[in-house]
Amino acid sequence: MEKQLLLGDEAIARAAIDAGISGVYAYPGTPSTEITEYIQHYSKAENKNIASKWATNEKTAMEEALGMSYVGKRALCCMKHVGMNVAADAFVNSAMTGVRGGLVVLAADDPSMHSSQNEQDSRFYGEFAMIPMCEPSNQQEAYDMTRYAFDLSEKFSIPVLLRITTRLAHSRAGVERKEEREQNSLSLPENSSNFILLPALARKRYKDLLNAQKDYEKSSLDSIYNIYLEGSDKSKGIIASGIAFNYLMENFPNGINYPILKISQYPLPTELFKKITEECDEVIVMEEGAPFIEQQLRGLLDNCLNIKGRIDGTLPRDGELNPDIVAKALGFSNQEGSQIPELVTPRPPAMCQGCGHIDMYNALTEVARKYANHRVFGDIGCYTLGALPPYRAIHSCVDMGASITMAKGASDGGLWPAIAVIGDSTFTHSGMTGLLDCVNSKSNVTIVISDNETTGMTGGQDSAGTGKIEEIVKGLGVEPDHIRVFEPLKKNMELMKQIIDEEINYNGVSVIIPRRECIQTLKRKKK
Amino acid sequence: MKADIILAGVGGQGILSIAAVLGQAALADSLYLKQAEVHGMSQRGGDVQSNLRLSSSPIFSDLIPKGKADLIISLEPMEALRYLPWLSETGAIVTNSQPFINIASYPEMSEIEKEYSKIPNKVVIDAEAIAKEETGTIRTANMVILGAAAPFIDIEFSKIESAVRSIFERKGEEIVEMNIKALHAGYNKARK
Numbered sequence: 001m002e003k004q005l006l007l008g009d010e011a012i013a014r015a016a017i018d019a020g021i022s023g024v025y026a027y028p029g030t031p032s033t034e035i036t037e038y039i040q041h042y043s044k045a046e047n048k049n050i051a052s053k054w055a056t057n058e059k060t061a062m063e064e065a066l067g068m069s070y071v072g073k074r075a076l077c078c079m080k081h082v083g084m085n086v087a088a089d090a091f092v093n094s095a096m097t098g099v100r101g102g103l104v105v106l107a108a109d110d111p112s113m114h115s116s117q118n119e120q121d122s123r124f125y126g127e128f129a130m131i132p133m134c135e136p137s138n139q140q141e142a143y144d145m146t147r148y149a150f151d152l153s154e155k156f157s158i159p160v161l162l163r164i165t166t167r168l169a170h171s172r173a174g175v176e177r178k179e180e181r182e183q184n185s186l187s188l189p190e191n192s193s194n195f196i197l198l199p200a201l202a203r204k205r206y207k208d209l210l211n212a213q214k215d216y217e218k219s220s221l222d223s224i225y226n227i228y229l230e231g232s233d234k235s236k237g238i239i240a241s242g243i244a245f246n247y248l249m250e251n252f253p254n255g256i257n258y259p260i261l262k263i264s265q266y267p268l269p270t271e272l273f274k275k276i277t278e279e280c281d282e283v284i285v286m287e288e289g290a291p292f293i294e295q296q297l298r299g300l301l302d303n304c305l306n307i308k309g310r311i312d313g314t315l316p317r318d319g320e321l322n323p324d325i326v327a328k329a330l331g332f333s334n335q336e337g338s339q340i341p342e343l344v345t346p347r348p349p350a351m352c353q354g355c356g357h358i359d360m361y362n363a364l365t366e367v368a369r370k371y372a373n374h375r376v377f378g379d380i381g382c383y384t385l386g387a388l389p390p391y392r393a394i395h396s397c398v399d400m401g402a403s404i405t406m407a408k409g410a411s412d413g414g415l416w417p418a419i420a421v422i423g424d425s426t427f428t429h430s431g432m433t434g435l436l437d438c439v440n441s442k443s444n445v446t447i448v449i450s451d452n453e454t455t456g457m458t459g460g461q462d463s464a465g466t467g468k469i470e471e472i473v474k475g476l477g478v479e480p481d482h483i484r485v486f487e488p489l490k491k492n493m494e495l496m497k498q499i500i501d502e503e504i505n506y507n508g509v510s511v512i513i514p515r516r517e518c519i520q521t522l523k524r525k526k527k
Numbered sequence: 528m529k530a531d532i533i534l535a536g537v538g539g540q541g542i543l544s545i546a547a548v549l550g551q552a553a554l555a556d557s558l559y560l561k562q563a564e565v566h567g568m569s570q571r572g573g574d575v576q577s578n579l580r581l582s583s584s585p586i587f588s589d590l591i592p593k594g595k596a597d598l599i600i601s602l603e604p605m606e607a608l609r610y611l612p613w614l615s616e617t618g619a620i621v622t623n624s625q626p627f628i629n630i631a632s633y634p635e636m637s638e639i640e641k642e643y644s645k646i647p648n649k650v651v652i653d654a655e656a657i658a659k660e661e662t663g664t665i666r667t668a669n670m671v672i673l674g675a676a677a678p679f680i681d682i683e684f685s686k687i688e689s690a691v692r693s694i695f696e697r698k699g700e701e702i703v704e705m706n707i708k709a710l711h712a713g714y715n716k717a718r719k
Contacts, residue, residue, distance in 0.1 A: 171563035324592055
């Protein structure tokens with residue numbers, strides 16, 4: 001077949017369709033969003049019956065994927081790395097139940113935090129849940145290993161974690177497709193006991209999972225994606241996982257004489273690590289993200305091997321790798337171009353001109369300024385950019401939904417005014433339960449749900465609560481008199497300020513809903 | 528053949544269209560290609576870049592090593608300078624001269640011009656004025672810049688032209704013609 005130019009994300013999406021999935025379940029999150037978008041687009045264009053509507057959050061997505069697998073069909077569940085925290089309960093327990101139809105969980109990590117609040121490494125989750133993991137090193141492998149991961153999942157009746165990082169997700173290359181495969185047909189388990197994790201049954205399942213570990217490791221050892229390249233110069237051996245392998249090879253355009261162990265499948269095949277550490281004087285471990293492999297090799301006592309990597313400082317402990325960092329670790333000298341002239345200033349991202357969040361912040365900060373001790377707890381979305389000048393409007397940004405609950409905790413501790421700012425999509429993702437806590441405690445909090453009727457930061461995906469926010473808020477028990485809706489526009493500034501001030505001074509739960517469509521999605525509709 | 532190119536600009540300026548055209552042309556030329564893009568937060572008016580690597584032999588890294596870029600193509604004069612550490616000694620800059628000012632601390636243009644006087648291989652053109660004159664809109668400025676960069680890339684100009692055609696095809700013949708015209712205007716300007 002002819003090669004197609006695909007992003008790593010698109011290669012995974014294409015492979016999932018070709019592997020015969022019946023559903024993709026995801027909440028948008030950079031750098032994973034394009035996978036689901038691709039499947040939504042092409043399953044429609046190609047008349048494929050694939051469930052692909054955005055989920056409310058990563059946990060609902062993971063559980064829906066497990067349900068699809070329960071009836072014998074294949075499902076892909078995608079998320080960014082911090083989404084794994086949200087999905088963790090379902091994810092870890094899906095390793096206990098096992099699966100029927102192939103179930104692949106895609107985690108897109110974001111080392112260097114291009115669009116994230118931390119750079120946690122999802123491989124720890126895979127190890128924690130004790131399931132096999134795949135970590136492709138390029139776009140073709142992303143395609144091939146997605147199909148492979150579904151096969152592995154069905155072979156072992158276990159979910160498989162597919163781990164990528166930003167550079168692979170958002171980089172294009174030519175990819176060759178395989179033949180398409182039919183979807184599985186509906187089938188029900190004769191005995192559901194695997195899926196009923198009552199303690200007595202779960203204890204049995206856990207033993208099964210423990211016993212399966214050696215099979216997973218054997219599969220890694222035999223994997224065509226874990227490669228041992230022999231080398232004659234044994235003064236050094238190099239272990240490279242995922243895309244670190246590319247940066248390594250980039251530095252040896254004329255071939256390499258050191259033994260190389262390329263890792264793209266986990267759990268780690270001990271035998272290959274024994275071989276490279278025994279035959280080489282020293283071993284450098286290169287991996288994108290945390291020193292996951294290196295830490296296991298060193299062990300707690302760290303006294304038996306000559307291991308170099310991110311822990312001893314041969315490579316930096318944080319941030320993504322690149323060919324220059326890897327060159328330095330290999331002792332090659334960089335021939336940099338000239339320095340960046342001093343006049344070049346940073347150009348940070350900003351809210352778009354004409355954005356409704358801006359009008360909301362202008363009103364909010366002007367009112368809040370009257371109250372010396374006010375604090376505004378922010379959340380995750382475009383409006384997080386309200387932390388930057390000229391607004392400097394928020395005092396925290398931690399995780400999805402934390403605005404409402406941190407405001408409640410601070411209010412419990414005596415803070416007034418305690419204000420939360422959250423977007424509509426983040427509210428339905430993880431804000432609703434916190435709002436119920438506020439209602440049940442009759443907390444003195446002012447909650448702004450800045451509603452732009454979309455999931456904006458990730459490019460304008462459907463938002464689960466569009467058209468329903470007031471009903472949800474009312475249903476959770478907020479008094480109708482203290483649910484205030486307005487259109488955030490310059491001409492409404494006085495009204496907006498008045499409403500905000502009134503609700504700050506109401507001793508109870510207030511919800512203010514400034515609502516105006518995202519100007520980016522509006523622009524797209526007009527085209 | 529090898530071309531390591533850094534595309535620079537501000538989110539929304541259209542560097543990804545340039546990348547798409549060159550990618551298409553490279554595929555048609557049976558070249559290997561890797562192209563790393565910036566998606567997500569930075570696209571909101573921040574500085575954006577794309578690493579585009581073309582080669583007649585397989586490419587490993589998605590990112591260009593420092594000092595190895597053959598070309599910086601930029602839609603904004605200050606943004607091109609941000610990537611000087613990546614430019615090789617023999618490399619060139621092709622840039623739009625018109626600044627995109629969405630930050631308070633944007634430097635004086637005279638200071639930027641002073642920096643450009645130190646760079647030996649460069650084409651600095653007012654892509655917006657050329658686009659406006661040739662096609663009646665500044666929206667084709669990115670194709671003017673691509674045209675100006677074409678003499679620095681070892682792909683036949685006619686192949687780049689067909690790639691423009693195929694990338695803009697679904698937007699209609701009028702849009703295709705405008706972009707082709709802009710491409711030629713940039714090409715002719717750079718060759719002068």
